[in-house]
Amino acid sequence: MTLPPQTQPVKSAADPVEEFLKRRKKATINDVAALARVSKKTVSRIINNSPSVREETREAVNAIIARIGFRPDPQARGLAFRRSFLLGLIYDNPNAQYIVNMQMGILDKVRGSGIELVVHPCDKTSDSFLEEIRDFVELQRLSGVILLPPIAENRQLIQVLEELAVPFVRITARHGDDNSPPIKTSQVVSRDRMGCQQAADHLVSLGHRRIGFIEGPHTYASAKERRQGFAEGLKAHGLDIDPEITAEGAYSFESGFEAGQKILSHPDRPTAIFASNDEMAIGVYKVALQMGLSVPGDLSIIGFDDSPLAARVYPALTTVRLPIRDMGRMAAETLIDQEDHRKHTTVFDAALVVRDSTAPVPKNFKP
Amino acid sequence: MTLPPQTQPVKSAADPVEEFLKRRKKATINDVAALARVSKKTVSRIINNSPSVREETREAVNAIIARIGFRPDPQARGLAFRRSFLLGLIYDNPNAQYIVNMQMGILDKVRGSGIELVVHPCDKTSDSFLEEIRDFVELQRLSGVILLPPIAENRQLIQVLEELAVPFVRITARHGDDNSPPIKTSQVVSRDRMGCQQAADHLVSLGHRRIGFIEGPHTYASAKERRQGFAEGLKAHGLDIDPEITAEGAYSFESGFEAGQKILSHPDRPTAIFASNDEMAIGVYKVALQMGLSVPGDLSIIGFDDSPLAARVYPALTTVRLPIRDMGRMAAETLIDQEDHRKHTTVFDAALVVRDSTAPVPKNFKP
DNA sequence: CAGATTAATGACACCGGTTACCATAACGCG
DNA sequence: CGCGTTATGGTAACCGGTGTCATTAATCTG
Known part of the structure; x- marks a missing residue:
């Protein structure tokens, strides 16, 4: 008499795996x-x-x-491999929302992969700035580095990273197709220019012809791109940036306020203002309110970034949105998945978010 | 004939250190x-x-x-020591500014010490939430963990960290001196209650007697503290929280808007509203604007957090500020400097920041 | 000054993985 | 059927530090 085969074998206490688990x-x-x-x-x-x-x-x-x-154990593995399983995020950027969105994107990709994210803000005005980053990257043997604007444009920093032979990605607004020599590295690029063209389009289509402009700092690649995009957008309708109603800001609320004061005190003041970021656009809100101008009745305003501010101010700000989180995810992907270590570029579109701060020019407008 | 002693010895090429440096x-x-x-x-x-x-x-x-x-080499050292030189920052919190300020504080302390910061947001609603954190902490052999609210109140998480025997600090608004059993861990505490008392004081001193209140989610320790502080502040002047003009929000702009609608549609509407955070306070702005109420002419509003929003909206929001960055720095100090592994608590004060959203009750106020 | 005690230093295994290199088994071919 | 290949697994050394314990040098004691 034969017994049927034991389909579910009894786990004997002598099973070495069970033994092990007990410990x-x-x-x-x-x-x-x-x-x-x-x-x-x-x-x-x-x-x-x-x-x-x-x-x-x-x-x-x-x-x-x-x-x-x-x-x-990642430490043991790292020691043998001579590299860690850490990604470094390096930035010198005051915008909290931007940083957090970027972190989230990176973590979307990294989560569960055994790779972790080390944040490393820095002060590019410090003398030892480059040394600090070199030490950080070298000592931690990072498996990759993500550079956020504006320091993603810093040539010296890029050179240091190239010397260290660490894979890195730059997040940037610059496509590198203007006259200055393009920086040849992996990059995740946003089409800031496209967004600004749309902003210009939107304003012109509402009947605006006289449009003020608040630029970002000239040292920022994004500022150049946004200016260029805005100029192209105007040009498509036969218009130009008018230096009389243009001002440079520092991407801050206060600088937007000052720029707004300058532009709106012009005897022939514009019917709309495009600010290169939301902070500055909100600064213009304050000027408008103080001058008794209604937004968008007397003045249309567009910002850039779609920061949390934009949806919360009154009237809600029309602005340009960049898919920051997606860009962060892509940056991490570029570092982790790219087997070949070739330079890899991905481009993301901007999108105009129309809210309540833009309206047609009043019919009987006289400045 | 003797030569004078060589005060500056020629570094011979045979100097082994020089030899080494050449390589x-x-x-x-x-x-x-x-x-x-x-x-x-x-x-x-x-x-x-x-x-x-x-x-x-x-x-x-x-x-x-x-x-x-x-x-x-930190990896080699970590392997031998069986712990890394990494601090983990664990949170489940949508507020970008808060997170970034906290990170900056931690990094103030950590910078240059050879310790780095690994950020690890998590989703407390996920089933595997605790397992993920356990894996993270155990695998990385973190030398310390910082827990941000609201998950800093999560008992299960605290238990996991205690099992893992990893040093950790909780950031919290809770002093642990009410009836629920205090959680015995290192902590960095903010006096939210104090800030809310000041807010109540401020409003009462401006003549307000009928004051609306928007609470945070009941599950948040900070929400309880803020409510209690506000209640104490009122009580000191013989007043009480009036449930008729109180609503619970979710610490979000939208929930503040809804709560504001409820409170301001009360037939005997309040002359002031205290919202438990800035987001919700700004939601009330929107309601006020839509109802044609002037702030602070018809309605005074106070928020909590001193978020970037607060200074940028119009009129600028009176709010309560917490020294988040300092708290972050202290959290890192608690982990790094505390030789004895005793539970260590530090308390930080809140401060009322008076701006333009609060004013005396109009003399002839009739609802 | 011998002997005991204490302070300073070194030899060697080990942390938990990896690579370099060798040994064996399996396979293809003339 | 012998021999060169290829697949597979084992051994030892190594990544760059630390712990343990033995050894040597310095100091103390009677």
Whole structure:
């Protein structure tokens, strides 16, 4: 009389895996090797997807790994590999929302991959700025670096990273197709220019002809791009940027306020103002309110960034949105997935977000 | 004929240190040991400020370390020590400014110390939330963890961290002296209650008697504290929170808008509203504008947080400021400097920031 | 000044993985 | 069927530090 085959074998207490689990100790590669009756080298091969392992062996070992919950120690692995499993995010940027969105995007990609994100703001005005970053990258043996604007444009910094031979991506508004020599690195690019063209289009289509402009700091690539985009947008309708009603700001609320005062005190004041970011646009709100101008009745305003401010002010600000989080995710992808270490560029579109701060020019407008 | 003693010895090319520097290789502890003619263990002792090293030896080795620019590899050190030199910042919080301020504070302390900050937002609604954090902390062998509200109040999470025996600090508004059992961990506490008392004081001193209140979510410790502080502030003047003109919000702009609608549609509407954060306060702005109420002429409003929004809206919002950055710095200090691993609590004051959204009750006020 | 005690230093294994290299088994071909 | 290949697994050394413990040098004691 034969018994039926045991479909569900009784886990005997002598099962070495069960034995191991009882000890509640963090598993090492040696434990896996011992339980699977192979050498640790073979386990290592399997962890690293090395091809020359028999399928049978691979499955058996993976089963053990899963059962005892083995996860290789990143420090030990890093030491042997001579690189860590850390991504560095380097920036010198006061805009909190931008940074957090970027972090979220990066983390979208990184989560669960065993790679972690180390944030490293810096002060580009410090003398030791470059040394600090060199130390950081070299010491931590980062597996990749993400550079945010404006320091993503810093040539010296780029050179340092190239010397260190660390993979890095620059986030930038610059497509590198104007006359200054393009910077040849991996990059994630936003079409700021496109967004500004749309802003200009939108205003012109509402009947505005006299449009003030508040630029960002000339040292910022985004500022140049936005200016150029806005100029192109106007040009398409036979218009030009008028220097009389243009001012340079510092991307800050206060500088927007001052620029707004300058522009709106012009005897022939514009019926609309395009500010290169939301902070400055909100600064113009304050000027308008103080001058008794209604927005958008007397003055249309457009900003850029779609910061949380934009939707919360009254009237809600028409602005240009960039997919910051997506860009962050793509930056991480560029560093992690790109097997070939070629320079890789991705471009993201901007989108006009029409809210309540823009309206047609009043019919009987006389300044 | 004797030559004068060479005060400035010519660095002969045979100087082993010079020789070493010529090779432009990252220095290891072995290099230091060889050049200083001591064992690597002695160098290790010096790096770690071990006491039993002769002063003479220490100086000689330190000189070599400085000359060749040796810095111990954190990965190797971490492997041997069985802990990394990373601090983890764990949060589940949508407020960008808060997070960035906190990060800056932590980095103020951490910068230059060789410790780096790993950010780890998480989703407390996910099933695997606790497992993810456990993996993160265990795998990275973090040397410390900082918990931000609201998950700083999560008992299960706290238990996990205690099991892992990782040092951690909670950032919280809760002093732990009410009836629910206090959570015994290191913490950095803000006196939210105090700020709210001041807010109540301020409004009452302006003549307001009928004051609306928008609470935060009941699950947040800060919400409870703020409510309690506001209530205490009113009580000091013989007033009470009136449930008729109180609403619960979600700390968001939209929820503030809704709460404002509810409160301001009350037949006997209040002359002032205290919102438990700025987002909700700005939501009330929108309601007021839509109802044609002037702020602060018809309605005074106070918020909480002193977010960037507060100073930029019109009229600028009176609010309560918390020294977030300082708290971040203190959190890092608590983890890094505290030799004894006793539970350590630090308390920070809140401060009322009076701007333009609060004014005396109009003399002839009739609802 | 011998012997005991203490301070300073070094030898060696180890942290938990990896690579370099060698040994064996399986396979193809003339 | 012998031999060169290719697949697979093992061994030892190594990544760059630290812990343990033994050893040597310096200081103390009677």
